[in-house]
Amino acid sequence: xxxxxxxxxxxxxxxxxxxxxxxxxxxxxxxxxxxxxxxxxxxxxxxxxxxxxxxxxxxxxxxxxxxxxxxxxxxxxxxxxxxxxxxxxxxxxxxxxxxxxxxxxxxxxxxxxxxxxxxxxxxxxxxxxxxxxxxxxxxxxxxxxxxxxxxxxxxxxxxxxxxxxxxxxxxxxxxxxxxxxxxxxxxxxxxxxxxxxxxxxxxxxxxxxxxxxxxxxxxxxxxxxxxxxxxxxxxxxxxxxxxxxxxxxxxxxxxxxxxxxxxxxxxxxxxxxxxxxxxxxxxxxxxxxxxxxxxxxxxxxxxxxxxxxxxxxxxxxxxxxxxxxxxxxxxxxxxxxxxxxxxxxxxxxxxxxxxxxxxxxxxxxxxxxxxxxxxxxxxxxxxxxxxxxxxxxxxxxxxxxxxxxxxxxxxxxxxxxxxxxxxxxxxxxxxxxxxxxxxxxxxxxxxxxxxxxxxxxxxxxxxxxxxxxxxxxxxxxxxxxxxxxxxxxxxxxxxxxxxxxxxxxxxxxxxxxxxxxxxxxxxxx
Amino acid sequence: xxxxxxxxxxxxxxxxxxxxxxxxxxxxxxxxxxxxxxxxxxxxxxxxxxxxxxxxxxxxxxxxxxxxxxxxxxxxxxxxxxxxxxxxxxxxxxxxxxxxxxxxxxxxxxxxxxx
Numbered sequence: 001x002x003x004x005x006x007x008x009x010x011x012x013x014x015x016x017x018x019x020x021x022x023x024x025x026x027x028x029x030x031x032x033x034x035x036x037x038x039x040x041x042x043x044x045x046x047x048x049x050x051x052x053x054x055x056x057x058x059x060x061x062x063x064x065x066x067x068x069x070x071x072x073x074x075x076x077x078x079x080x081x082x083x084x085x086x087x088x089x090x091x092x093x094x095x096x097x098x099x100x101x102x103x104x105x106x107x108x109x110x111x112x113x114x115x116x117x118x119x120x121x122x123x124x125x126x127x128x129x130x131x132x133x134x135x136x137x138x139x140x141x142x143x144x145x146x147x148x149x150x151x152x153x154x155x156x157x158x159x160x161x162x163x164x165x166x167x168x169x170x171x172x173x174x175x176x177x178x179x180x181x182x183x184x185x186x187x188x189x190x191x192x193x194x195x196x197x198x199x200x201x202x203x204x205x206x207x208x209x210x211x212x213x214x215x216x217x218x219x220x221x222x223x224x225x226x227x228x229x230x231x232x233x234x235x236x237x238x239x240x241x242x243x244x245x246x247x248x249x250x251x252x253x254x255x256x257x258x259x260x261x262x263x264x265x266x267x268x269x270x271x272x273x274x275x276x277x278x279x280x281x282x283x284x285x286x287x288x289x290x291x292x293x294x295x296x297x298x299x300x301x302x303x304x305x306x307x308x309x310x311x312x313x314x315x316x317x318x319x320x321x322x323x324x325x326x327x328x329x330x331x332x333x334x335x336x337x338x339x340x341x342x343x344x345x346x347x348x349x350x351x352x353x354x355x356x357x358x359x360x361x362x363x364x365x366x367x368x369x370x371x372x373x374x375x376x377x378x379x380x381x382x383x384x385x386x387x388x389x390x391x392x393x394x395x396x397x398x399x400x401x402x403x404x405x406x407x408x409x410x411x412x413x414x415x416x417x418x419x420x421x422x423x424x425x426x427x428x429x430x431x432x433x434x435x436x437x438x439x440x441x442x443x444x445x446x447x448x449x450x451x452x453x454x455x456x457x458x459x460x461x462x463x464x465x466x467x468x469x470x471x472x473x474x475x476x477x478x479x480x481x482x483x484x485x486x487x488x489x490x491x492x493x494x495x496x497x498x499x500x501x502x503x504x505x506x507x508x509x510x511x512x513x514x515x516x517x518x519x520x521x522x523x524x525x
Numbered sequence: 526x527x528x529x530x531x532x533x534x535x536x537x538x539x540x541x542x543x544x545x546x547x548x549x550x551x552x553x554x555x556x557x558x559x560x561x562x563x564x565x566x567x568x569x570x571x572x573x574x575x576x577x578x579x580x581x582x583x584x585x586x587x588x589x590x591x592x593x594x595x596x597x598x599x600x601x602x603x604x605x606x607x608x609x610x611x612x613x614x615x616x617x618x619x620x621x622x623x624x625x626x627x628x629x630x631x632x633x634x635x636x637x638x639x640x
Binding site: 035037042047048049050051052053054055056058059110111112113114133134143144145146147148149151152153154155156159160161162163164165166167186187188251252278279289423424425426456457458461462499 | 527528529530531535536537538539540541542543557558559560561563564567568572573577578579581582583584585586587588589590591592593594596602604605606608609610611613
């Protein structure tokens with residue numbers, strides 16, 4: 001029997017855990033890597049073991065299935081679980097050599113600690129399942145303490161039982177606002193209102209098209225209905241076509257200004273209202289975490305319209321959406337990226353939710369473990385067909401989601417010249433407009449150095465897509481002139497994928513050893 | 526004070542809570558084991574603990590380790606994301622500021638790696 005293939009899975013959320021399970025079932029030796037102490041990702045974020053919860057599944061959907069999968073994967077003799085571990089760099093193979101990149105890890109230490117051991121890991125296949133984070137569009141006052149992402153409110157409520165405020169407005173766009181509001185209510189906050197920026201007509205059109213597809217998403221629909229019921233029970237108004245367009249306060253948020261929006265998210269004057277709050281939780285969608293896929297060399301593209309001929313994603317055309325906010329990792333039917341030996345699953349291939357992520361993860365894990373070859377036995381073939389069907393249903397759901405909750409083109413109308421766009425460097429909208437007014441100044445690297453937008457500690461993770469979008473609008477398709485020897489500028493390109501201390505970088509690195517990647521110690525099971 | 530920990534008696538997760546104590550700029554702050562530093566700071570009524578370059582206050586924004594707004598110094602280690610680091614009994618947390626004297630600002634004084 002040939003030696004089992006070695007598979008590394010980065011990210012232990014719904015997609016990654018599912019990939020690990022499938023790869024183990026297909027006979028691979030699997031290393032699962034996650035920055036957190038426990039698997040689950042953001043979707044299954046739960047209170048820490050130190051809280052000694054009697055009901056850890058409270059607020060969790062699909063908790064029993066998740067618990068079952070987690071135990072199966074972590075206890076498997078061919079699985080190595082690396083919690084609290086960061087992939088800080090991916091090293092591509094030398095020219096002429098094939099295969100996935102080498103992983104550079106910072107192992108098992110408290111977050112941002114010093115002296116974490118540095119390890120390298122070489123595998124036959126790499127599955128990237130690193131997920132996404134909230135995308136928040138800037139508005140005046142969004143940098144005030146008390147303004148946070150909906151994801152932050154959710155992580156604190158579900159993961160630590162901390163309510164970010166007592167009088168809260170939840171605003172932005174998308175169905176994610178509902179579970180966040182429900183978690184806040186559960187944590188004892190008064191949710192003053194939930195604001196969906198898209199008009200009722202837009203959301204109805206998006207959700208209502210091809211209604212028969214929704215039947216396959218019964219689980220998701222039930223989950224959303226439960227959240228909507230919680231809102232109704234607490235008499236929380238859910239308003240469409242209204243947004244938080246300003247946050248105000250002395251040293252922290254004290255009130256927000258909301259306004260009615262047109263379908264393109266321009267403000268209807270005369271509809272502004274002030275609401276007293278001590279916290280506001282905002283999300284306008286999600287940004288895929290693309291630094292590792294880009295480091296591996298994976299091609300990006302827009303998500304294809306569901307039902308169109310091309311499965312998965314389509315390449316960006318000459319009009320160029322590379323680095324656009326809606327760029328995702330391109331994958332084929334088997335979740336293969338453009339790089340041999342590198343697979344992708346979950347939100348980095350398109351925002352489609354946990355069920356689709358699980359299906360994609362299973363297909364990716366299977367492909368990674370088998371090298372992408374078609375299975376011979378009919379049982380496995382059937383199982384794979386069912387997984388692909390489930391994934392395609394998830395993708396159809398993602399397309400529906402994108403149509404029902406698009407980002408309206410007129411949002412920059414909320415901004416003033418002095419509105420902060422880059423939170424780290426406090427670059428304001430006026431400076432960016434000035435930078436993008438000339439062709440020479442609008443080149444991404446020139447604009448970055450002149451305005452400092454994207455140069456701060458977050459390295460453009462928060463403002464990058466926004467700055468890139470403003471550049472496209474204000475400078476049109478002004479050509480990027482990359483300096484010689486440098487790749488084209490991209491808001492997601494970060495050679496150091498995670499912070500590493502100089503002392504850690506200076507310390508020698510050793511290959512990782514363990515059951516996941518040392519064939520001679522392979523157990524008989 | 527507006528952010529707070531859900532009281533044990535009405536927490537539907539049925540959690541426990543072993544108390545711990547840290548200091549924040551020398552001032553004691555109480556929390557429970559398992560909390561992140563950000564969770565503990567919020568639950569102790571603080572909304573901000575860092576200053577942006579202009580001196581403007583900052584606290585938690587993304588809550589999942591992406592935005593780097595919540596950085597603190599822990600036991601002498603600078604630039605620790607408070608939302609990702611679990612509090613340990615006795616931790617000495619020092620808050621910080623990125624506020625810098627204005628005239629030294631310039632493109633070459635950056636701390637980031639650029640692209």
